[in-house]
Amino acid sequence: MSLSDGTIRWGILGTGFIADLQTRDLRENGFTVQAVGSRSLDSSKAFAEHHGIATAHGSYEDLAADPDVDVIYIATPHPMHHANALLALNAGKHVLVEKSFTMNAREAREVTEAAAGKGLVALEAMWTRFLPHMVRIREIIAAGTIGEVRKVIASHNQSLPKDPAHRLNDPALGGGALLDLGIYPISFAFDILGAPSSIRASASMTATGVDRQTAAIFDYDDGAQAVVDCELDAASANRALVIGSEGWIDIEHTWYNPVPFTVFATDGTVLERFDEPVGSRGMQFQAAEVERLVKSGETMGTILPPSESVAIMAAMDEIRRQIGLGYGADRA
Template identity: 40%
Template sequence: MKVPSLHWGIIAPGGIASSFTEAVQSHTAQRIVAVASRDLGRARSFASRFDIPHAYGSYDDLLGDSRVEVVYVASPHSEHLTHALNAIEAGKHVLLEKAFTRNAEEAARLIAAARQRGVFLMEAMWTRFLPHIDVVRQVLGSGALGEIRTVVADHGQYMVPDATHRLYAPALAGGALLDLGVYPVSFASLVLGEFATVSAVGTPAFTGVDGQVSIVATNAAGAHALLNTTLFARTPTTASITGTRARLELDGDFYAPTPVRLIGRDNEVLDVYTPPRPDGGLCFEAAEVARCVAEGRTESALMPLDETLRIMRTLDEIRRTVGNRFPGE
């Protein structure tokens, strides 16, 4: 089936929206026709930069544009519920940046609203749609690793301490976990399925948000996930999946296009997959939205809404364990 060229609108033209727009325009047939910001000048600047025909100083104005079929929401986590819910109620399909919402309660509200309205909704966990992750799925499905015993993944970035930065701002649902830690948690969920147990330790940042978190999770089969995230240092951002017969190693950054190695029990390299293109990885999630919409589906089998909700519940439990609550929760 030919992937249709959907007409996209962008809500909140920040850094990730810039990367998304560049990838979509460079590597897909999708068309971005509108952008909205609370600051009209910012919207116009973004539109000019990417040759987008319509700029709005109000999100409601963008949602009222009949030319917009699907909305990409790139605002801070604290605004995800409101922005995505308004888009759903306007009858728009929605691609919502990860982490999906502040908490599982908000995620459940969005999922219920999308299902009732009959529109497409998906978490923008772009890693799920990359070619090297498809290789991971194929290897897991083949049984080549044997019985999976351990998943290890980390994602740490050095973020300069700045109370005005969104990752240090409690009111914007900042912290390492929702922005960075969601990657290793989602990766472990992909490999192990639903977690049976979750435990964590954390160290707060100077503003009170979670600055560093280490997680141990298990599934019903007793496999372990060892996961770490931090705002305090740049970590290797690698991942591995170890089974009784072999293991997979993903180079850093594991969540972006990167080589994957199949390694035997004797540490011999059995196979190596190198992705064909390291740039523009955000284009794959946009193509997945278009494919699903073309097929009349309201969610993706590669990032199902029920799994997104389970992941949000896991993140809630981790935050509860380390003592991190956001204002208004």
């Protein structure tokens, strides 16, 4: 089933792994991918040829200036999101910005304020928010099926490259578990419970000075808690739980992908089993939200408004402060 009528034209900024995944999902679901931009024209041409894209630009500036592009997907590493998003916005393009949205809350505010000032969409590409199983989970919670939500538990642990020179292990490039992996459970906690009233965080660090593993407890004024953790050198089942006064929701491995979940009553009775596979990887749904906003003339939706992306970055700033993780003088 096509999720787009193809009238909105996409540009892809960056040609790495995540750009490839998003572009495949766009192409497989009826979206028009008009152009790609890279700092290397050869890389851009190779990406365009691989995906059947009409135009290849040898710079991000040329992509932003392309009159045949309406929306730009920012697929570069974290430290470049802020500058790349502002480049696109200042050229009058809507943006879908890879998560984490920026390096810190200050940068996030600057991007969202620029978008608001120009009447443009700036959506964080937290693709999980827009997946069908997450849409259904929000409906179940809103209906009171599991009662009052008391706790959210979510993990994101992976065994990633150990090379000290790799981006993931370089603090200047936003390395560590938090921005790449922790963003998922932290965003999920915000999705279900909102912004916490306080945060308690702990971490262990690598020899290169990034967080090898981080855990945090989010506390809420009503007594609810979120327990989130991430690790970059050990893998786990990566499941998630939403625990309520009348039952719980168990989201299976790997919870932030399009996976099944089960709703249980407090006595263990199964109330609902959700298992609806989606086509492609699932990144097409966030793109569909961008197109919906653009066509409706809105600049923000309710699933992930820009203010929440800023608040999530502020929470990660606080976690970094507590664990002593710095990204350089200009990024704190």
